Amino acid sequence: MYTQGLNVADGDKSIPIERRDDPREAAFQRRVDAEEKIEPNDWMPEGYRKTLIRQISQHAHSEIVGMLPEGNWITRAPSLRRKMILLAKVQDEGGHGLYLYSAAETLGVSRAELVDQLLSGKAKYSSIFNYPTLTWADIGAIGWLVDGAAIMNQVPLCRCSYGPYARAMVRVCREESFHQRQGYELMLKLAQGTPEQKRMAQDALNRWWWPSLMMFGPSDAASIHSSRNMAWKIKRVSNDELRQKFVDVTVPQGHFLGLTFPDPELRFDAATGHWVHGPIDWSEFERVLAGDGPCNKERLAARRKAHADGAWVREAAAAHAAKRAARASRAAAE
Amino acid sequence: MERKDWPLWEVFVRSRSGLAHRHVGSLHAVDGAMAVDMARDVYCRRAEGVSVWVARSADIVASDPARKDEMFEPMTDKVYRHPTFYNIPDGVKNI
Numbered sequence: 409m410y411t412q413g414l415n416v417a418d419g420d421k422s423i424p425i426e427r428r429d430d431p432r433e434a435a436f437q438r439r440v441d442a443e444e445k446i447e448p449n450d451w452m453p454e455g456y457r458k459t460l461i462r463q464i465s466q467h468a469h470s471e472i473v474g475m476l477p478e479g480n481w482i483t484r485a486p487s488l489r490r491k492m493i494l495l496a497k498v499q500d501e502g503g504h505g506l507y508l509y510s511a512a513e514t515l516g517v518s519r520a521e522l523v524d525q526l527l528s529g530k531a532k533y534s535s536i537f538n539y540p541t542l543t544w545a546d547i548g549a550i551g552w553l554v555d556g557a558a559i560m561n562q563v564p565l566c567r568c569s570y571g572p573y574a575r576a577m578v579r580v581c582r583e584e585s586f587h588q589r590q591g592y593e594l595m596l597k598l599a600q601g602t603p604e605q606k607r608m609a610q611d612a613l614n615r616w617w618w619p620s621l622m623m624f625g626p627s628d629a630a631s632i633h634s635s636r637n638m639a640w641k642i643k644r645v646s647n648d649e650l651r652q653k654f655v656d657v658t659v660p661q662g663h664f665l666g667l668t669f670p671d672p673e674l675r676f677d678a679a680t681g682h683w684v685h686g687p688i689d690w691s692e693f694e695r696v697l698a699g700d701g702p703c704n705k706e707r708l709a710a711r712r713k714a715h716a717d718g719a720w721v722r723e724a725a726a727a728h729a730a731k732r733a734a735r736a737s738r739a740a741a742e
Numbered sequence: 743m744e745r746k747d748w749p750l751w752e753v754f755v756r757s758r759s760g761l762a763h764r765h766v767g768s769l770h771a772v773d774g775a776m777a778v779d780m781a782r783d784v785y786c787r788r789a790e791g792v793s794v795w796v797a798r799s800a801d802i803v804a805s806d807p808a809r810k811d812e813m814f815e816p817m818t819d820k821v822y823r824h825p826t827f828y829n830i831p832d833g834v835k836n837i
Binding site: 447449450451496499500503506507510511513514518519520575576579583722725726728729732733 | 746747748750766767768769770772773776783784785787788804806807808
């Protein structure tokens, strides 16, 4: 993930424009320029705060919703080894969501508000998770491609100017590498298996390739607020640059598997040393992001149900803690 | 939808014996025991630590970053607190 849904749309007035005449703003920018980290209680422009709350919480939502497509296969993993790996990976995604929610909360937003924003459909999450996992090979493709793209996106975020976000990303990136490698290994097993297994791996690559490229977000030319986020060092590398890096490392990995990419225009350009891909269908991206993907409704419904089903646990735990605290203070009084 | 969060806890992990506990992040839990259990699941899935501390975030008293300069100013103008302030002749050993 996860910059894509996070680029503020054109005409969005919810992020205030900085007041260039504010000396605090100039001092803030000097700190950022000097690569100093900004910490929760430091003064920061409202736009910086709002941009970060939005980006970090959408990133967190993506991790949480991202548990669903893979969770779909836990009970049907083909071996105990694969089941243990998948369980650990999905647990990691939950952990990543929690690191990120905590980082967002340091900016003065409550967890309940963030969860509400997700469940009410107000907040966005990465559109990649609105695609279905139809076969077991999709679990391999997600690890290899989706987590691979996520790593490309997330590594520069480890150097983000906001301390708590950067520190959370360091933890996330450390864990993400296992996710990608288990996915590639899974694809390798299928690609070297029976013709039917190889066909399954190819089918998964065909379906996940373009959505993975879309994860990097709109082309730089169409990305309006990138420059300010760059100046604030929230964003370090442009969407197109990251996408190109991903294509360059991933295409040879796919060829090693003996698979082909669903892009007739894909070619190696010897002059630049880059793999050049064909045009991306941005109308599909816009459609999925706007809520009309194959699984948008299902994903939100699953999150709402999980939240509602867990309500009694949250209430009971709080009541139990209150009772124990009351008992302890009574005992202390006696 | 309920709006009330469980209390927030800061989590500190000792990565191995002999080292100090280090702040790793925060989480929500109803009480300290639950916070310790959750800290294990959230922050220690890969042998990151041998000991966990949790403290209610609300109980932490912090210095004000806006007053950083006056708060820490005495550290910079008292150079005589540092060993390099003192000139010792080359011939003197073990000091």
